[in-house]
Amino acid sequence: MKRPLYYLLCAIACTSMVSATMPMAAIAEAIRPRATAEQQAQADAASSDTGKAEDGANTSAAADTEEDGTATPTGTSAANTESANGTAATPGTPATPGTTAATDTPTPSLLAQATPTPEAISTTSQTTYAHSATATQNGVTFTVSWNDAPAGTATTFHVTQANGSSQAKARMDVPTYWDGGSQESVCDPSRPAWASYHSLGTAGHDFTFDFTASGTYRIHFYFMDNDRNDPQNDKGIYYLRTTAEVTVNDAARPSVTQIVNGAVNLCRQQTNGSKYDMALWLHDWTLDQLEYDHSLNWCSAESGLTRHQGTCESYQRIYSKLLDAAGIANGRITGNGHTWNAVKIDGKWCQMDLTWDDTSDN
Known part of the structure; x- marks a missing residue:
């Protein structure tokens, strides 16, 4: 019975000595939950973010x-x-x-x-x-x-x-x-x-x-x-x-017409000039410019080419402007609250629905 009592007294004495030498702040820090420290680090990182403004209006x-x-x-x-x-x-x-x-025509930001x-x-x-x-x-x-x-x-x-x-x-x-x-x-x-x-x-x-x-x-x-x-x-x-x-009038933000003409010029350089190859190139280029706007708010060529968001109206309008600039006959088809393009290639009309062709989002 004496030996267990002796061990108990020794344990109490050791605990008292450690408590006396460690400050209360250090004790609190040691027992603070890890999640709290991580949250504080995230808050410190977030507070250091800064933004940049662009001129030109x-x-x-x-x-x-x-x-x-x-x-x-x-x-x-x-x-x-x-x-x-x-x-x-x-x-x-x-x-x-x-x-x-605009007087200058740099390419648009995505x-x-x-x-x-x-x-x-x-x-x-x-x-x-x-x-x-x-x-x-x-x-x-x-x-x-x-x-x-x-x-x-x-x-x-x-x-x-x-x-x-x-x-x-x-x-x-x-x-x-x-x-x-x-x-x-x-x-x-x-x-x-x-x-x-x-x-x-x-x-x-x-x-x-x-x-x-x-x-x-x-x-x-x-x-x-x-x-x-x-x-x-x-x-x-x-x-x-x-x-x-x-x-x-901002050189860093070209107009819709400038963006369209620039794309068509590049298309002529990278294709053999046939209407089929150009229509396909411009089709794929359009899909790279925007994603479908599920808020159903943005519906223009302006929004698709400079905000990179748009509904079917944006897809149809952008592609129509590109085809017009390339000299390819085209038309507009609507039905059931949707719109898409008609394109005349090699004397035959075909339908092209860029909204549903944008498989990355649809």
């Missing part, structure tokens, strides 16, 4: 109204800036002289990112802007204001009202894009985000959008201020519109 303002409204554009002179930091070039897309939107839909952000404290467009009706004035922003970063459009009621609302319509060729809607206007009105209140509301290609973008803003249930508060404004135009 020119802006101008225009305004128009409906139903007896008047419009006054201000700040219409554009502030010209050029990109100092070009995005990564895509091999095999040479520049093409003689296009309309990593361009963009804000997909108009999005509310915290109300800005800024009170002065480089550009604005106004519309007035029934004594109420609606104003859209914005500053020049580097191409590829979000431009904020600040919308306010003066002399309106608490019912005043606004929405941002789908931007349209034009670079000397055909005009197109960048996004699908049927998506709910583009039809949603937001209350202006006294602070206003902010919308954002990214401009990713050289060319001209036009954005309509729609306003309403009415309350049939409260005649004293009814301003009678059901449809009032003002328009903002933003012109991008």
